[in-house]
Amino acid sequence: MQRLLVAILAAVDAAIAAAVGLAVLLAPLTLLWTLAFGASADWGALWPVAGTLWQFGHGVPIDIAVPDAVVSAVGISPDAASFTLSLTPLAFLTFTLLFAARSGSRAARSGAWLLGVIAGSVAFGLIATAVAITARADLAQAPLALAILLPVAVYLTGVLCGAVAYAWREGDAGLIDRIHDRVDSWGQWSVLPAEIVRGTTAVIVALAGIAGLAVALLVAVRGGEVVALFQSARVDTTGAAVLTLGHIAYLPTLLVWAIAWIAGPGFAVGTGTAVSPAGTQLGVVPGIPVFGLLPENSSIWMLIVVLLPVAAGAFAGWLIRSRLVWQDAARPVAPRAVIAAGIALLSAGIVAVAAVLASGSIGPGRMADVGPHAGWTALAVGAEVLVGAAIMLLAPRHRDELAEERTDRWVAQMGTSPTADPAATFTWQDAGDPSAPDAAPNDSNDTQPLDDHGFFGDGSTPAPR
Numbered sequence: 229m230q231r232l233l234v235a236i237l238a239a240v241d242a243a244i245a246a247a248v249g250l251a252v253l254l255a256p257l258t259l260l261w262t263l264a265f266g267a268s269a270d271w272g273a274l275w276p277v278a279g280t281l282w283q284f285g286h287g288v289p290i291d292i293a294v295p296d297a298v299v300s301a302v303g304i305s306p307d308a309a310s311f312t313l314s315l316t317p318l319a320f321l322t323f324t325l326l327f328a329a330r331s332g333s334r335a336a337r338s339g340a341w342l343l344g345v346i347a348g349s350v351a352f353g354l355i356a357t358a359v360a361i362t363a364r365a366d367l368a369q370a371p372l373a374l375a376i377l378l379p380v381a382v383y384l385t386g387v388l389c390g391a392v393a394y395a396w397r398e399g400d401a402g403l404i405d406r407i408h409d410r411v412d413s414w415g416q417w418s419v420l421p422a423e424i425v426r427g428t429t430a431v432i433v434a435l436a437g438i439a440g441l442a443v444a445l446l447v448a449v450r451g452g453e454v455v456a457l458f459q460s461a462r463v464d465t466t467g468a469a470v471l472t473l474g475h476i477a478y479l480p481t482l483l484v485w486a487i488a489w490i491a492g493p494g495f496a497v498g499t500g501t502a503v504s505p506a507g508t509q510l511g512v513v514p515g516i517p518v519f520g521l522l523p524e525n526s527s528i529w530m531l532i533v534v535l536l537p538v539a540a541g542a543f544a545g546w547l548i549r550s551r552l553v554w555q556d557a558a559r560p561v562a563p564r565a566v567i568a569a570g571i572a573l574l575s576a577g578i579v580a581v582a583a584v585l586a587s588g589s590i591g592p593g594r595m596a597d598v599g600p601h602a603g604w605t606a607l608a609v610g611a612e613v614l615v616g617a618a619i620m621l622l623a624p625r626h627r628d629e630l631a632e633e634r635t636d637r638w639v640a641q642m643g644t645s646p647t648a649d650p651a652a653t654f655t656w657q658d659a660g661d662p663s664a665p666d667a668a669p670n671d672s673n674d675t676q677p678l679d680d681h682g683f684f685g686d687g688s689t690p691a692p693r
Contacts, residue, residue, distance in 0.1 A: 230338070230340070231343055233334055233461040234344050234347075235340075235346075235347035236347075236435050237334070237335075238331060238343070238344035238351070238387075239348060239350070240351075241327070241331035241354070242327075242349070242351035242387075242546070243351055243352075243355060244327075244508045245323075245324055245328060245352065245383065246352060246356070246359075247620065248283055248327070249285070249324060249397065250282055250359070250424060252320075252323075253281050253282055255334065257277060257278055259619065260466055260469060260470060263465075263466050270406060270467040272545075273364075273365070273433050275363055276363045276364060276365040279360075280363055280370060282359060282363075283359065283370050283375045283379065284313070284316065284317070284321065285316065285317050285318075285319070285320025286316075286324065286382050287316045287382070288370045288371070289370070289371070290310050290312070290313045290369070290373065291311075291313075291368070291369045291370070291586070292310065292311055292313055292367065293309065293369070294310065294367070294370075295311045295367070295586075296309070298675075300601065301426070303518065304569040307592065311591055311592035311595075311596070313589060313591075314588030314589045314621070315478075315586075315589060315590045315598055316481065316585050317474070317478045317481060318478070318480035318481045318484070318582075319477045319479065319480055320371040320583060321326035321382055321480075321585065322480050322538070324379070324386065325382055325385065325386040328348070328382070328383045328385070328386025328387040329345070329387065329389055330387065330390060331386075331390065332344065332345060332348070332388060332389065332390030332391035332394070333347050333390040333391065335348070335387070335391055336392075336398070337394060337398075338397045339400065340400070341391035341392070342391075342402075344391060345387050345391050348387050349380060349383060349384045351379040352379065352380055353376065356375070356376050356423055357376050359375070360372055360375035360376050362587055367597050381403075396408060413417070416560045416563055417563055417610050419552065419563065420563060420570065422569060423548045423567050424574060425545040425574070426548065426551075427545070427548045427567065427570075427602075428544070428550075428571050428575050430544040431543075431544045431575045432545055432575065432578055432614055433582050434539075434544070435490075435575075435579075435609075438486075438536050438540065439490065439659065440483060440486075441484045442490060443479075443482055443486050443521070450520055450521050453520030453521070453522075454517045454518065454521060455517075456520065457515055457517040457519070471516075472518060475517065475518050478518070480586075481585075481586045482521075484583060484599075485586060485599065487579065487582075487605070488583060488600030489500065489503065489505065489533075489602075490534070490536050490537065491505065491537050491605055491612060492531065492534045492612075493600060493601055493604040493691075494600070495524065495587070495600040495601075496511050496597055498511060498595055498597060499509075499593075499596065499630040502652060503522055503523065505530040505531045505533050505534070507525075507528075508522070508686060509526055510524075511594070514590070519612075534568050537608075537612035537613055538612045538613070538615050539616060540613060541572070541612060541614065541615060541616025541617040542620050543616070544613070544617055544620075545568065545616060545619065545620025546617070546620045548567060548620075548621060549621055550618075552564070556640075563583065565618070565619040565622060567617075567621060568614060568617040568621045568622065569614065571617050572611070572613045572614035572617060573610060573615075575609060575613045576606040576607065576609050579605055580602045580606035581599070583599070583600045583605045583606065586599050586600060587600055587601075640657075
């Protein structure tokens, strides 16, 4: 019954995650739909729009086809009437990932993490299938297979990471414990998996914080250009609300762009463009307000920002080095070198996936190439993090570490001494009885109790005199 309850709760968690994501889209869309078209609006088109945007938020590319009547009325080129929109607003994907990780942790806490992962993923897959089949818009079409697989892949990644992380820390009396025991048998190499993941987490959190500060600084410095682009768009209140909500949805995407810029390779805003610390080369860009944050020019001295990922790696290395010293596992050099390399590789892999999701197409023609290059960004982040982590993990052992090790060794030696070892203690009766086990030899200097005949008694029955 408990396993059935775990499966039901995991499925409910998946349904809540999907429902919240759809509700976040439906609520403002309903309000904007009413303000734009009135009470007599065609409400049948609201659900396809919301479902398509939900799929788009999970990385599903959308094929846009502008009708010929609109092309003729607006006067745009027929070549620009159809294009693919694939630059993902990562806010929806991030929410699903975090909510799924929380659900996986709850399933692992219940003692049936694998069942919870399967039940939650299946439930989310059924909902994604229902959305993909029912939310079919005429102007924006999503590939049916990707519309089902990509949202499920996002949820499966989150719930699996949350479940395995909790089971690795607390145990699951099953597969994870057997793997953990096998890893523990590696000796000095047993710390590798946990410390590599912990160090990578520190790197990613540090990079996200640095990117957030960079975006906030740009908003403070170039906020006037953003406001000017808002004004030049000449939109009403409804249009301004749509633009603002779109900017909020793309905020995590902007953070990935900021990480790519800080790492050095930068990103593109159209084919043949580049925005990096080494220089900015931009042509004509769309009048989207957020593009007002793009720096107009750069200086070669701005390449100093590449030290920030190095600092993130050094922070992770310091964190892991401190834990290794505390665990008395900092002496071997080889495991520390492998940990530094593992942190760099895993950080580069995560940044590569984020760069793939944060790049794509936002329009026809040259606007089909927008965002950071995944390969170069991952290579730069991996190399810089490796330098920082290696500095801290492979540095010569500090005298404080050696002093702490000597102290621990002295405490260990004192703990096995006869004066501190409980197994070496004996009673006075044993001292007087040579045949008693673990008896100590008699010594003329040994003291004896004054009341050896029980004159004062022992608090129970008076001793015979």
